[in-house]
Amino acid sequence: MMLSYPVKLALESRARLGECPVWDVNNQRLYWVDIYNHRVHEFDPVLGSDRSFDVGDVVGPLAPASNHRLLMAQRDRIAMLNTKTGAILPVLKVEADKPNNRFNDGKCDRLGRFWFGSVSEDVGEASLYRYDPDGSLHLMETGLTISNGLGWSPDDQIFYLTDSNRKTIYAYDFDLALGTIHNRRELVNLSNMSFEPDGLTVDAEGCIWSAMWNGFCVIRFNPDGHELARVDVPVQCPTSCTFGGADLTSLYITSASVGLSQQEIQKSFHSGDLFCVTTNVRGMPTNAFAG
Template identity: 35%
Template sequence: MNSARCIHDLKSSLGEGPVWNHGEQALYWVDINGQIIYKWQSDEEEPHAYHLPEKVGCLSMRERGGLLLGMENGFFFFDETTEALTAITDPEPDQPDQRFNDGKPDPVGRFYAGTMSPEKGGAAFYRLDTDLEVKRMFGGVTTSNGLAWNLDETKLYYIDTPTKKVSVFDYERSSGVVSNGQTCITVPEGIGKPDGMTIDEEDMLWIAFFGGSIVGRFNPDTGEWLETIDVPASQVTSCTFGGPDLKTLYITTARKNLTATDLEKEPLAGGLFAYETNVRGLPAYTFLG
């Protein structure tokens, strides 16, 4: 059986957004509800926790140092040394009930991230350019989630969780424009909701299923389900490749809204998990602004 192992039993309310910094051999991820960024270097026993004044949905490395964050109130820079936050811009100042969720840099260093809304279709998908100007890519989003670019940098894969599908867009590397969105994977019933996502060197997608206790590997060209990784926590939120050879799949989980009975059955919920794969992932891109 392909089962992930728990490497940090953090009991996060909503663990999310793992990013591997290959240069530092360090994994970053967040507990959204706990307002925490975690950083764990592979030669350390325990991760370091940075406590923030509001929820952070996603992060990326920044070429100039520190991190770029997508938070409740827009985009911010974060200085790991001083723990100072610097506001960049908030594209939804009139939407206090919405926050940024998943986000990643693209192959040329722009940052793409979407918001989530309590109202169906009330959120949107944005691009933060390297000059720090923000552009609204499209609306009609409910819970913006997983992102991945293919190897030849012509496609963007994207998840809006309640749709229970993965969309593929034409991606124009030079301009950053995405267009012609189509469904490439329809999620079968009964395996949870598609959440975070990553891609491997064979252009196959790895998708975390919230409520499903699994990560699935899929062929986006055919929609075929290729492999299943079991996770001893039902709320599987995201995944990314890391380790020296980029063959370790790191998996984040949550425990929000689980009952005491639920937690007796899955005491490791909210932990960070790892699974050794037979395929390499791709290095994370960096924000160049």
């Protein structure tokens, strides 16, 4: 069913490819990126203000870290952004030998390890990695094309991963102590739909909220993968979502304008803007990078 939550325009940002929203519980700010404009944004919902950092190249997933820092994955590297000074510290090169790839989405698990995946122009050439606070890098999954929305169940027993090219959200058994995944199975298959799953978030009830690229909506699935409800949004390509606000009941939704025709943009004028939905569901606090 469609939910009657009012969808509000939070920010007229006109991003080309808004993505990867993450709520920083410590300073009550929403960080998000405009991938193709090379910008990391910091949004203050109380003031309605937004500032951005030009990071010099495409930028994907973010994770809060200590001392006013954000860990971020870019085209072929991991780097640290200082949100006080704007300084960027390169950390590690990854997939530098794959010029058709870039990093796309990611999050930290409860122990502060950074999971991030790539997107490839070549089918099956994208991967999922885990970067640990001790500086080690681990290849976790291969054979992907658009590694996308990921997250964990509230009890840390299940890991979710999207491959948008296959229009599928997968579930894995997850071992928190070891940081391993196994037993992949299809949780949601949308191959019969005209849209595809993009970024996602998991709420405190264990349900998955997935933004639907080309779908004008965010869909909430239960832990068994059955659709519970849809939130209609006024743009063709919502890209990702996360819960924020003081009580974690505000669902922030990023969107894209890239690739849309003039006719499509007229139909969804606010493509690329940031939206907010006040729900009656609580999200889970963002996990910060432990390094």
